[in-house]
Amino acid sequence: MTIHAHALLFDNDGTLVSSYDSVVRCWTLWAQEYGVTAEQFGQVELHGRTAAEIIADLLPAPLVPEAVARVEQLEVADVSGVRLLPGTREFLDSLPADRWAVVTSATRRLAEARLTAVGVTPKCLVSADDVTRGKPDPEPYLLAARQLGADPADCVVIEDAPAGLRAARAAGMRTVALATTHRAEELDADLVVDDLAALRALVTDGGVEISARD
Structure with missing residues (x-):
């Protein structure tokens, strides 16, 4: 797929x-x-x-x-022990900086502390401070799409939590679920994989193609 x-x-x-x-x-x-x-x-x-x-x-x-x-x-x-999950560094490094965003339920201050601890600096970050309604409301993901200049229908959300997946679907976006904090059967998404190490990203002139590794 x-x-x-x-x-x-x-x-x-x-x-x-x-x-x-x-x-x-x-x-x-x-x-x-x-x-x-x-x-x-x-x-x-x-x-x-x-x-x-x-x-x-x-x-x-x-x-x-x-x-x-x-x-x-x-x-x-306390960011001791905060670490990148498998495949994260390689996957993000394969993407153009203006094609991805982080959308988190944490405050901006906390999100930046954790991302800084693992050496990730997104060009676009939407936090709890930026919206009036958090996930599962679609507002955070819709705001990120606007900031990237992307049509929601052309966005793919990568999530580990049911609330975030519900937010993505409500925003009209396709979904990839990572079974890092929930069992795969608890995750309703277009594609479910173990983690980012199980995904491949191919950047083309028309965007990004996401598929599961063999």
Whole structure:
């Protein structure tokens, strides 16, 4: 299967980088500070959502702004162990800089801290700070398409989370799912692979052709 695109839009955490160890450390400390239990965490959807959305499900509204600022402070200060996922460097290096963007549910400050830690500098970055509605709303992906000057129908989104895939479909974009944080059967996409190492990108005059490696 080959998917043609004018632009590629990547989620960050779980797609380009693994920040799992940092996330566990920081959110564990945050939960201790705010008295949030593991049982409470188990009742909310976590992956692919903004910290503000998660925290709004866990704490009374008056505490949310302060609690969001606190977890961001913890995560920005702790990028130890943040690493590129398999195939990321090679795949990004094969693309023209003006043909791809990072679209993340993290704040810009946190996204830049993690990307800087792994030596990735996207020309276009859409963060939670840039939109009024996060994934699974299509707004983040539609904004990235506009910034790259691409028709949404000519964009391919590469994601690891169901919420992000729903956002991409709502934006009218095709999807590639990476089974890095969810089982393949949980991911509804045009193409599902293990990680970026399983994908091949061929740059042509008309755009980029994406296919699974043999």
